[in-house]
Amino acid sequence: GEDVEQSLFLSVREGDSSVINCTYTDSSSTYLYWYKQEPGAGLQLLTYIFSNMDMKQDQRLTVLLNKKDKHLSLRIADTQTGDSAIYFCADHNQAGTALIFGKGTTLSVSS
């Protein structure tokens, strides 16, 4: 079945870059996603990438996609304390009828 794997924790200092990695199994997805969950809240879409792209940049966020290795990464430049949250990688299931999420990477930013 479909599976999305992420590392569970990342700790960085304010001002550093953060890189969160994800691997997925279903290679037929048209889009891959990053969602963010702040404490006590639901998930919010952070960014997404179309599967025929290698890279997408959006202000401080850079998404890299390696389709051959089924690897997705999210880089946050100049990480701020407000970026502390759980970040989820998401991929469609094979039927395209639901989003399957990784377990989430907890990003902790210290000042």
Add this chain to the structure above:
Amino acid sequence: DSGVTQTPKHLITATGQRVTLRCSPRSGDLSVYWYQQSLDQGLQFLIHYYNGEERAKGNILERFSAQQFPDLHSELNLSSLELGDSALYFCASSGGASGGNQELFFGEGSRLTVL
């Protein structure tokens, strides 16, 4: 505010009981998804409804059931509750049925504690 409303926000009940969680999707959204979030399992997809019909099933237990009503709100019914059912249950909505670039809008969740 995502526009998705979930009630109740918190629920404490005993093993063996039955509860109903309610979700109102964003105005105009036809799809409703239910997810269960726990520390050990992460965010697990349970079920997807589109315009009143079941579209996809994930890791939903037989003790759990859901439905989507004509006004598009959805309910998740959890019965014969066990300690391990304690979790945060999220509802999310989107405009379409499947495929394409589907942004999901999540509610704030219903936290269920089974004692």
